[in-house]
Amino acid sequence: MVGSAGGPEKKRRLLEEFGYDAAIDYREGDLEGQLAEAAPDGIDVYFDNVGGDHLRAAIGAxxxxxxxxxxGAISMYNATEPVPGPDNLHLAVGKRLTLRGFIVGDHYDLFGEYAQRAATWLAEGSLRAEQTVVEGIDHAVDGFLDMMRGANTGKMLVRLGS
Ligand SMILES: NC(=O)c1ccc[n+]([C@@H]2O[C@H](COP(=O)([O-])OP(=O)(O)OC[C@H]3O[C@@H](n4cnc5c(N)ncnc54)[C@H](OP(=O)(O)O)[C@@H]3O)[C@@H](O)[C@H]2O)c1
Structure with a gap:
């Protein structure tokens, strides 16, 4: 399993704390090269939260x-001009790839089961999760912008009073 994160410290944590076999620091650039080194035989499944350069590198690999x-496609959300799609999508033909979007809201019927199972995994430690907490609604916008910049580690939350 290969993970991608921004910065050397987050990359280190993917490897040493979160159980990834290999990791990429996307801020270093050359995603294709880093991915080829991390997964020299290619990849079978890619979970895309980023779009843009990550999706392009994944299609290639x-x-x-x-x-x-x-x-999701977080790399494109702040674009001020239309962002072209991956320019290597044609590779999906020869590789017989499947690309499928999904929305969490389609699966709310499973939320109860998920919460129960995830709570067990968290308690056992087989699922690791982190949070960055911003205090107060007045700092919600700062928290949102920090999340877009990657200043958070794990889920960015806003605490509303106590
Ligand atoms: N399909 C659905 O139902 C659904 C529901 C909720 C969210 N989403 C999507 O899931 C993704 C994650 O959302 P989240 O709310 O859970 O936030 P999140 O995991 O906290 O994601 C924010 C992280 O995105 C990374 N990032 C920001 N700009 C980037 C860029 N240009 N290239 C690569 N990475 C970048 C940063 O990682 P580093 O800290 O490592 O730099 C930042 O910490 C988003 O794309 C969101 O739209 C989808």
Whole structure:
């Protein structure tokens, strides 16, 4: 399993604390090169939260019949001009790739089961989760901007009074 994070400290934590086999620091650039080094035989599944350069690198590294879950495209949210799609999408044909989007709201019927199972995993320690907490609604915008900049580690939360 290969993870991507911004900065050497977050990369280190992916490897040493979160159980990834290999990690990429996307702020270093050359995503294709880093991914080739991390997964020299290619990848079968890519979970896309980023779009843009990450999606392009993943399509390039996908193996035949690989699958891409399209969850988000955070690298494009602040773009001030239209962002072109990955320029290597044609590779999906020869590789017979599947790209499928999904929305969490389609699966709210499973929320109870998820909460129960995830609570157990968290308690056991088999699922690790972190939070960065901003205090007070007055700092909600700062928290949001920090999240977009990657100043958070884990889920960015706003605490509303006590
Ligand atoms: N499909 C759905 O139902 C659904 C629901 C909720 C959210 N989403 C999507 O899931 C993704 C994660 O959302 P979240 O709310 O959970 O926030 P999150 O995990 O806290 O994600 C924020 C992180 O995105 C990274 N990031 C920001 N700009 C980036 C860039 N240009 N390239 C690469 N990474 C970048 C930063 O990582 P570093 O700290 O490592 O720099 C930042 O910490 C978003 O794309 C969001 O739209 C989808």
């Amino acid at each position: 996908m193996r035949t019949h690989g699958r891409i879950a399209l969850c």
